[in-house]
Amino acid sequence: MRRFFFMFFTAVVMGQPATYEKGRVIDSIAIKGSADETYALYLPEKFDASQLSAILFVFDPLARGKVGVGTFTAAADKYNYILVCSNNTRNGPYERNFAITNRLFDHIFAQFNIDEQQIYTAGFSGGSRLACSIAVLTNAIQGVIGCGAGFSMNSPQMPSINSNFSYVGLVGNRDMNYQEMFRVKDWLDQFSLKNEIITYEDEHRWPPEEQILRAFDWLELQAYKKGIRAKDTNVIVAAFKRNHDVAAQAMASDDLLLAVSEYERILRNFSGDLAVDSISAKVKRLKKDRRYKKLEKAKKGLAKLEDELSEKFTLQFNEEVLQARTKDDYRWWKQELKVFDTKHLNHENPDHRNMAQRVRFKLRALAIESSDAYLRDKDYGRALYCDRLFAVLDPNGSYPFYRLARHYARTEDLDKFFENLETALGHGFTNKKWLLNTEEFQPYLTHPRFVKLLASY
Structure with missing residues (x-):
C-alpha cells in the first residue's frame, strides 16, 4: 500500500x-x-x-x-x-x-x-x-x-x-x-x-x-x-439553515436529546461565521430542564443494556461456533429470542424498541459475516452452523435459506438443497438471474426439480 x-x-x-x-x-x-x-x-x-x-x-x-x-x-x-x-x-x-x-x-x-x-x-x-x-x-x-x-x-x-x-x-x-x-x-x-x-x-x-x-x-x-x-457565505448560510431546521423540528417533536445535539453541532461549526448567541443560551436552558436530564440518563441506561444483551448473545455464539454445532438444535437461541422479543422488541418505549432492533441486526450480521469468513477459509462446518443460526434469527426471511441451499448443493445433499431452495423462494427470493449464476447451483440447473421450482415463481 x-x-x-x-x-x-x-x-x-x-x-x-x-x-x-x-x-x-x-x-x-x-x-x-x-x-x-x-x-x-x-x-x-x-x-x-x-x-x-x-x-x-x-x-x-x-x-x-x-x-x-x-x-x-x-x-x-x-x-x-x-x-x-x-x-x-x-x-x-x-x-x-x-x-x-x-x-x-x-x-x-x-x-x-x-x-x-x-x-x-x-x-x-x-x-x-x-x-x-x-x-x-x-x-x-x-x-x-x-x-x-x-x-x-x-x-x-x-x-x-x-x-x-x-x-x-x-x-x-x-x-x-x-x-x-x-x-x-x-x-x-x-x-x-x-x-x-x-x-x-x-x-x-x-x-x-x-x-x-x-x-x-x-x-x-x-x-x-x-x-x-474559497469561503462562500451563501453556502454557509444554507448549511446553517439545514442544521437549524433539523434542530427546530426536534424541538417541535419534543425530542430534547436530538434538539440539544443539533444545536451543539451548530455551535461547533458556525460560531466563527454567524451569530449564534441565542442558540448557546437555548442549549444552556435545555440542559437544565429536568426532562432533558431524565432522557440523558435513560439513554445511557439503554446503551449499557444494549452492550450487555449483545455480549450475552455473542458469548453463546463464540462458544458454539468453535464446536461448529449447538447441543440443543438451537433451542437456547429460540427460547432466548422469544423472551428478548417480548421484553425488548415489543417495548412501549420507541427508543427501547430501536435498541432491540439494533441488537437483532447485530446478531444477523454476526452470523452472515462469520459464515462468509469461514467459507473463505473453506471451513464449511462452522459456516453451516452460522447460516443455520441465521435462519433461526430470521425464520421468515428468504436469504438465510438461499445460503443454506448453497451449503447443501455443495455437499450434494439434494433433499436439503431443494428443501431450503423451496423455502427461500416461498419467502420471496425471486431473483432468478442470481439463482442461475450461483456457482454451487450450476450442477443442478437442468435437474427437473430445479427447473420446476424456477418455473413456479
Whole structure:
C-alpha cells in the first residue's frame, strides 16, 4: 500500500483528462491493465476537465458501483465532486481490497486532473471501514464519510495522532452500529481529529440524500477552515439553515436529546461565521430542564443494556461456533429470542424498541459475516452452523435459506438443497438471474426439480 502511493502522487501531477458524459452515472468502466476490474463514474454537471477536480472514492460492501455512486450524485453536483466506486471491492480481506484500490487509484489519477488536496473517501458498512483504512494508511485523504460503520478497532488501520483527515459519520438510530459510531467519536476526539456524527431515523443502509448533503455541508466548512476552498457565505448560510431546521423540528417533536445535539453541532461549526448567541443560551436552558436530564440518563441506561444483551448473545455464539454445532438444535437461541422479543422488541418505549432492533441486526450480521469468513477459509462446518443460526434469527426471511441451499448443493445433499431452495423462494427470493449464476447451483440447473421450482415463481 505504501509503495503504491508513491505512484499515487506521480499520477496526480501527470494525469490527463478523460472524456465522459457529465451528469450521468456510467457503470462498468474497465480499469486499464486489469482483466476484469471495473468501476462506476459520475462527473458533476459543472465538471471542467481543464481544471483540477475534487474527487470522492466510494466503497460499497457488495461491490455495487452504480449504487455507491448514485447515493452521492446530488451532493456531487452541488459541490462539484467527481464520484468513483469500484465494482470489485467488497466485504472481505483488506489485502485483496487494498490491491484492487491501488489499481483503481492508479487508473483514475492517470485519467483525470485531481486536486491532491481534495481527495475524499466514503463507504457504507464494511465499505466505510475500508474508506477509513485507506485514509489512515495513505495520509493523503482530506476527509472520510463513514456510513453505517466506523473503523476496525484494535487494528493498524485505526486513526491516530499521525492522522490528519476530517471524519463525518452517518448512522440510523436502528442501525446495528449505532453505538459504535459514538465510540468512534470518542476515539477521534482523543487525537483532536475534526469529526461529526450525524444520526437520523433509519436502519442499516446507505443514508438518504438529505443526510448525505449534510455530510458534504460539513466537509465544505472544513475545507473553508483549512483554506482548501474559497469561503462562500451563501453556502454557509444554507448549511446553517439545514442544521437549524433539523434542530427546530426536534424541538417541535419534543425530542430534547436530538434538539440539544443539533444545536451543539451548530455551535461547533458556525460560531466563527454567524451569530449564534441565542442558540448557546437555548442549549444552556435545555440542559437544565429536568426532562432533558431524565432522557440523558435513560439513554445511557439503554446503551449499557444494549452492550450487555449483545455480549450475552455473542458469548453463546463464540462458544458454539468453535464446536461448529449447538447441543440443543438451537433451542437456547429460540427460547432466548422469544423472551428478548417480548421484553425488548415489543417495548412501549420507541427508543427501547430501536435498541432491540439494533441488537437483532447485530446478531444477523454476526452470523452472515462469520459464515462468509469461514467459507473463505473453506471451513464449511462452522459456516453451516452460522447460516443455520441465521435462519433461526430470521425464520421468515428468504436469504438465510438461499445460503443454506448453497451449503447443501455443495455437499450434494439434494433433499436439503431443494428443501431450503423451496423455502427461500416461498419467502420471496425471486431473483432468478442470481439463482442461475450461483456457482454451487450450476450442477443442478437442468435437474427437473430445479427447473420446476424456477418455473413456479
